[in-house]
Amino acid sequence: MKFWNTLSPIARTLIIIAIIVLVFMIIYYIRKGLKKSQLNQDFNKDYQTLTEASNQKPTYLSSNYSEFADKIYEAGCSGLFCYGTDEQAMYDVFEKMQNDLDVLLLIKAFGLREPRGSICIPIPGTGSCDYPIGQWLQTELSADEFKEINNILTRKGIKFQF
16 A cells, blocks of 8 residues: 555556556457357357258358458458448359358358448447357448348248348
């Protein structure tokens, strides 16, 4: 306490602010880890259901799903000044999906990503700007364009809808 009393009021204020920021950062990373853990648990349950009960098999290699996820992300609005979203590139990726397992593996490969070319507006309750693919698509597409993705999946007999 003697040390604390010898500090100037500005120094004490800065130390208190640093401690508060540190606590918020710790909470943020704990919540982010818990969300990622929950997503992995959900993925594992869905994967098991689709492979065992529905007897579905992936159409592509794991690396292909990562490429597909990257293509969707790159097709989003990019840069400080948005050059526009390439909806057709997104549609092309969803046209390649052949079953619900393909969509699930695409979701897993996409993970959580921040919208491109936009200011971070944290998801309520998470404090994070990283969105799963469904929410990310909603930031990039109009309602009609978003509906088109679900129409593509429906036409292919895929039950999953965003």
